[in-house]
Amino acid sequence: MSKVLIIGAGGVGQVVVHKCLQVPEVFTEICLASRTIEKCNKIASQLSKPIKTAKVDADNVHELVSLIYDFKPELIINVALPYQDLSIMDACLETGVDYLDTANYEPRDVAKFCYKWQWDYQERFKNKGIMALLGSGFDPGVTNVFSAWAQKHHFDEIDELDIIDCNAGDHGQPFATNFNPEINIREVTAKGRYFEMGKWIETDPLSVSKIFDFPEGIGAKKIYLLYHEELESLAKNIKGLKRANFWMTFSDNYLKHLEVLQNVGMTRIDPVLYNGQEIIPLQFLKALLPDPSSLGPLTKGKTCIGCLIKGIKNGKQKTYYIYNICDHEQAYKEVGSQAISYTTGVPAMIGAMMMLTDKWRGKGVFNMEELDPDPFMEKLNIYGLPWKEIIL
Numbered sequence: 001m002s003k004v005l006i007i008g009a010g011g012v013g014q015v016v017v018h019k020c021l022q023v024p025e026v027f028t029e030i031c032l033a034s035r036t037i038e039k040c041n042k043i044a045s046q047l048s049k050p051i052k053t054a055k056v057d058a059d060n061v062h063e064l065v066s067l068i069y070d071f072k073p074e075l076i077i078n079v080a081l082p083y084q085d086l087s088i089m090d091a092c093l094e095t096g097v098d099y100l101d102t103a104n105y106e107p108r109d110v111a112k113f114c115y116k117w118q119w120d121y122q123e124r125f126k127n128k129g130i131m132a133l134l135g136s137g138f139d140p141g142v143t144n145v146f147s148a149w150a151q152k153h154h155f156d157e158i159d160e161l162d163i164i165d166c167n168a169g170d171h172g173q174p175f176a177t178n179f180n181p182e183i184n185i186r187e188v189t190a191k192g193r194y195f196e197m198g199k200w201i202e203t204d205p206l207s208v209s210k211i212f213d214f215p216e217g218i219g220a221k222k223i224y225l226l227y228h229e230e231l232e233s234l235a236k237n238i239k240g241l242k243r244a245n246f247w248m249t250f251s252d253n254y255l256k257h258l259e260v261l262q263n264v265g266m267t268r269i270d271p272v273l274y275n276g277q278e279i280i281p282l283q284f285l286k287a288l289l290p291d292p293s294s295l296g297p298l299t300k301g302k303t304c305i306g307c308l309i310k311g312i313k314n315g316k317q318k319t320y321y322i323y324n325i326c327d328h329e330q331a332y333k334e335v336g337s338q339a340i341s342y343t344t345g346v347p348a349m350i351g352a353m354m355m356l357t358d359k360w361r362g363k364g365v366f367n368m369e370e371l372d373p374d375p376f377m378e379k380l381n382i383y384g385l386p387w388k389e390i391i392l
């Protein structure tokens with residue numbers, strides 16, 4: 001019997017609400033809160049069972065605290081934006097409520113992934129006797145659990161990890177992002193970074209690429225090296241790891257538009273004076289681009305996200321690939337969102353289920369790979385993200 005407060009009524013929030021309602025024995029009461037209450041009410045109107053909705057500015061700790069005292073949840077699922085992570089964690093500390101998110105904190109004025117800000121809550125969460133689960137989406141999230149599963153069941157030692165994220169879907173729009181445009185473009189235009197022999201090596205944005213042959217008919221696609229937040233925690237928690245990379249596919253069309261937008265300054269995140277008013281070009285661009293949630297009915301094709309892992313088992317070299325394929329149209333049919341929101345929202349629900357059923361329990365701040373992967377892997381197969389593994 002558990003009450004959850006879901007914060008953020010965007011593409012991912014919509015999936016989380018739908019998936020929590022599929023498990024009424026765990027999620028007995030749901031409140032969806034966001035900055036724009038109309039968006040919460042719109043999602044609520046599509047559901048088969050009633051939920052509560054509320055307006056909250058999640059940058060404001062006092063507003064959050066009064067909503068928490070009013071609704072009295074056991075857990076907060078934060079699927080607003082990375083900017084709100086710390087204020088929501090502060091509100092959890094003040095009220096003694098567990099916390100879960102899908103993306104690590106980013107300050108608005110620097111496009112930078114770094115767990116330090118959230119890892120710094122470790123002692124305070126421990127002392128308060130509450131738990132924070134960080135990055136319970138797909139990547140980060142399932143990719144961390146895949147790595148922990150490989151370490152537990154397939155390897156004595158993991159040497160190399162390549163996380164490879166392919167969106168082979170097509171929405172037919174000239175240029176659109178599959179999740180929040182501001183967060184997506186900040187991530188893609190940042191410098192690349194990989195882990196090698198205990199050191200971090202930086203690369204120019206999108207300057208390293210290669211071809212990867214994806215399974216199940218997706219075929220060969222160009223993948224680009226990016227820095228992604230789960231590399232930081234995996235480099236710390238997968239003992240003996242020598243090299244870790246994160247790769248993502250982009251269509252030529254996406255890259256062409258992005259290059260032009262960058263060249264004309266539209267991806268800048270510093271304020272620019274326009275007609276006597278300060279505007280941030282990337283935030284203005286977000287207002288022009290299609291809302292990711294509008295892509296649901298348009299997107300066809302599949303995503304394939306997985307981990308390619310090399311290491312040693314029983315004294316022999318082993319190469320292992322574990323992945324999930326998710327179909328955009330099927331995701332839309334089930335929950336009214338495309339596969340990017342679906343592959344994030346389902347693991348957020350499963351992470352919440354792990355915490356509320358005490359399968360994952362602890363005091364302090366945890367990354368996904370620090371917890372037993374087995375019950376989470378079992379639930380992925382049941383709740384819409386089945387995985388496959390191949391020994392190469």
Ligand code: NDP
Pocket residue numbers: 007008009010011012013033034035036039056057058059079080081082084102103135136137138139140141178179180181183292293340341343344
């Ligand atoms: P959206 O932009 O679609 O939704 C974000 C929602 O948060 C919006 O409803 C927005 O409100 C709300 N919000 C923003 N600021 C505040 C605030 N101050 N107070 C209350 N609500 C606020 O984003 P997505 O659903 O695509 O993404 C949600 C999260 O999921 C992001 O953090 C993203 O980085 C993460 N993500 C993680 C992935 C993973 O695999 N781990 C993959 C994809 C996304 P409003 O509508 O009023 O603007």
